[in-house]
């Protein structure tokens with residue numbers, strides 16, 4: 246039994262009251278262990294900070310972990326985090342600067358808090374063999390950021406945000422972080438009546454360039470990520486979705502400096518599927534990391550539920566496998582238990598659910614790739630592009646004149662249009678998901 250959580254280590258099919266049914270960390274799938282494939286991470290903010298308050302009610306969980314004075318509370322959070330991750334066998338964690346140390350009256354004092362408490366966190370995590378997947382700066386909570394941080398109309402606020410990013414990068418590098426995330430919750434607008442979109446986007450790009458230059462100068466070797474989200478808290482966020490962010494990065498010459506951190510619930514808020522967002526990132530060479538969660542399609546906001554849908558997880562893991570797996574990224578559970586799940590140990594059930602859902606997703610995605618039919622059918626659909634004319638167009642050596650002559654000579658092209666066979670493919674995915682004998 247742990248000091249903070251009433252649980253022994255949770256393992257694969259142990260028969261204990263909490264066990265993994267599919268996540269078997271050392272099982273080898275397509276040449277790598279499940280643990281290496283999935284690279285699970287715990288989100289510090291949802292798991293060790295947020296107490297279940299919502300717009301209509303106060304918190305229902307105590308996450309002081311027995312601490313009394315403020316510093317003691319933060320030190321205990323670090324200890325509880327390491328214990329929690331040990332119980333689940335999770336190797337990575339992610340945090341915002343303000344999750345791990347309290348903000349004080351002045352920036353200098355806040356930075357001192359962060360220095361002291363991040364030293365302690367780093368020591369606890371190193372003692373338990375835990376690694377930092379990514380760090381980030383919370384540029385959305387404090388009232389100074391009400392109109393944005395990197396996109397604030399106030400140059401003073403922009404400077405404060407830059408100072409915060411500098412410090413968050415220092416801490417991320419000190420703790421050996423593999424990544425650094427920008428999520429622009431307030432980088433957007435409420436009304437165009439008072440907003441200079443052009444200047445705000447130019448300024449955001451300036452902040453990102455400063456972060457890249459500073460990060461590389463202090464020896465940060467990991468990946469920078471942008472995490473797209475279309476709205477909430479801002480009505481319209483500039484990092485709307487993967488395609489929008491890729492266009493933005495290209496406009497400002499940042500495409501080689503940033504990858505994307507794709508979050509499932511942000512995808513659905515943008516009117517896309519999780520698979521769509523991952524696919525757009527992958528085909529543009531921008532796939533980086535994942536915030537794993539699940540939205541409720543009947544609700545219009547970011548519910549951040551633990552993933553429970555094996556179908557979604559399968560389509561996600563198919564994209565991850567086709568991207569060649571994670572390099573610096575991983576699978577961060579940016580997820581929280583429902584307010585009515587009001588015991589600390591319910592968080593263990595949330596993680597077991599999420600980890601097993603993704604284990605199922607990995608196993609099924611591997612089965613789909615090994616089976617080969619889906620990939621073969623997709624390739625067949627484009628077979629004409631491997632023919633003589635297809636090759637000439639692909640190499641940029643054709644023209645409207647040539648194709649007009651070709652189409653006039655050919656006459657009918659409808660007879661070369663094949664069926665998309667969507668229902669056949671969906672049935673095949675179900676077969677690979679659910680039939681034990683395939």
Ligand code: XUL
Pocket residue numbers: 341381426428472474508536547579
């Ligand atoms: C908010 C969200 C954030 C980022 C980090 O929707 O996803 O927690 O992941 O700032």
Ligand code: CO
Pocket residue numbers: 428472508536579
């Ligand atoms: Co997120």
